[in-house]
Amino acid sequence: MIDKPAVAGGKPVRENSLPLAEASVHENDILAVTGVLRGGKLGCGETVQKFERAVAKYVGARYAVAVSSGAAGLHIALMSAAVGHQEEVITSPLTHPATANCILYQGGIHTFADIDSATFNIDPGVVATKISSRTAALIPVHFAGNPCNMEALHRLAREHNLIVIEDAAHALGGEYGGQKIGALSDLTVFSFSDPQHCYTGEGGVVTTDSEEFYQWMLIFRENGMVRDPQKLARPEGPWRVEMQDRGYNYRMTEMQAALGIGQLARAEEFIARRTAIAEKYNRALAGHPAVVLPEQNPRGRSTWHYYLLALRLENLKASRSDIFYALRAENIEVGVHYLPVFLHPYYLWIGHPDVCTLEGSLCLQAEELYNRLLTLPLYPAMTDRDVDDVITAVIRVLDYYTL
Template sequence: MKNKPAVAGGRPVREKVLPMAKSVLNDNDINAVTEVLRGGKLGSGEAVSLFEQAMTAYTGARYAVAVSSGAAGLHIALMSAAVGHMEEVITSPLTHPSTSNCILYQGGIHTFADIDPATFNIDPEMVAMKISDRTKALIPVHYAGNPCQLDALQELARAKDLVIIEDAAHALGGEYEGQKIGSISDLTVFSFSSPQNCYTGEGGMVTTDSEELYQWLTMFRENGMIYDSQRQVKPEGPWTVEMQDRGYNYRMTGMQAALGVSQLSRADGFIGRRANIAGRYNRAFSGHPAIFLPEQNSRGRSTWHYYVMALRTEYLKVSRREIFDALQTENIEVGVHYLPVFLHPYYLWIGHPDICTLDTSLCPKAEDLYHKLLTLPLYPAMTDNDAEDVIEAVLKVLNYFLRA
């Protein structure tokens, strides 16, 4: 009975559910937020400035602009890069829809380039094939925290005068060629909205080395308003506030920022713990006939935001869905990240000619991979016993359903 999955009548590995993700909050985090509450200034202010300073120190970028969400950060990054109506932006299909939604906000054209099935990241060769005269920007996604091939993408960008906006929602603390993610490309966008290496409930940050982009970012975040008299068209006095462009209320609160400063101070420790658990998983799962693990970028440092594996379904007697259900029955919460963006109903309905393809897939490698993906629990608060429970459950279920 020990080796028999719970779904087949055996005993579950765990009595209580192990969640796939969980926040790690301590007294310092709580005290930081409480201090802002007691101070009475809950909106954007000194705490936000301190968080931005902490981010520039951590990433090595010259400027950081705190925003209400990673999605907001992507939006104002595109606005600052002057991407507009009918201009193309190339991104990965294996991401959250917010990555490409920001292109729609600007009236641009989303163009998806297929992934490298070895790494699950966007393939620079596929990007090169998609570049056209209308292409204005690239949004590479560091999928699950594994850095993209930024050097190849930068070479393409330089040749075609394109802006690179890194979607680093999974990659705070990651590195590429010894440089921190956030200090490499024109613009980098981080998210703090899910339990990761810096968690603020909601929130995001955009980093850049360009003073001009920084000024655009701050204006677009502030409803298009300019408070600095040196940048105003007609300052009449200290009360003057000018709206100089269409902007949005994408400000971060002081409470979020205070929590962010506290969390950021422990980010490297969080990453180290994630890497330790991922190493346990890798040692247990490497070489299993029914498991394919993504190749980690040897020139970078992954943050292990997610632990994602692909099932070799040809070696299994059952489908991915049945494996998913079996692991849930073992009281191990699992997930799937992500449905390719262009397969979401809205993207099918809006009728982009690349999407309404009747006979072939838009990004066949991403679509094929999606049907095999599973995400396992991975977060700093997990104990060694938790990790061993995950390993036991995965191996028990997969071995039971292996083809003879």
């Protein structure tokens, strides 16, 4: 007999709800933050610089610039690369809207290249068909922490003289070709906002090996202000500060950096635990007729930021919505990541002909996949019992609805 799920009258797997994500904050993290508060210097200062050096060392980059969010990092990365008005930037549709919003901030044109249905990452073959004389940059997204095919993307960038800015919001600690993500491309942007596995509340970091990009990003995150006497247009004394470009207040605070330093020190621990949970899910769910698991890049190391299931709806007598609510009824919180960016109302309303597609499909694979996606809980603080509960609930629900 099939075990009835809670929505069909069975007893829920759990009495209390298991969250989809949760930060792992230890007492040492709290002490580090309170230590900064007691010190009295709370703005962007020495602790932020220490955090930047730690991130740069961890990923193997020459420079790192800490900012208020990953979205801010994407923006100043484009600014430092001088990508601007009416220039095209190719990115993935399967991402947070911030990835494409930064292009709009610069007056650029966003062009979405469809995904590889096996890996859920941007497809280099489709990218090649989207490159035009106005294309200036690529923003590949390491979706759910699974590294993109950077070899193919870098080859395209070299052939067409394009800047590559990696959106590695999900991929701190990930690897491609035996190297840490963060020093592979012109610029790489990390997020430390909730629910990233290394956490500063809100925050981001941009890494680069280019001193020119680094110096520009320092200016852009500081409202365009310059304080270094050697760089002033008109030196007149230590009191003079000049605005030399249009910038933004994208600074990180000392408290965030203090938390980030402690979190970064545990990055490998976090990834190891996430990987162990993901592998347990893989063993339990591989081969189930109702789901497809994303292929992992054989040349990379995933950070397993999210654990994604793609439902085989043709093998189910239920919709994605039915499965979603059935798992919630088992007290397992699940999610859906992400609505393709061009389907958000704003992107339809702005009316760019490459975006406002009223007939047909702009990115068929991404749209089709979105309608089948579910995200399962996966975070370091999960216990083995929590993981077992998720597996029990998923298999119970899938078995009940499988044709």
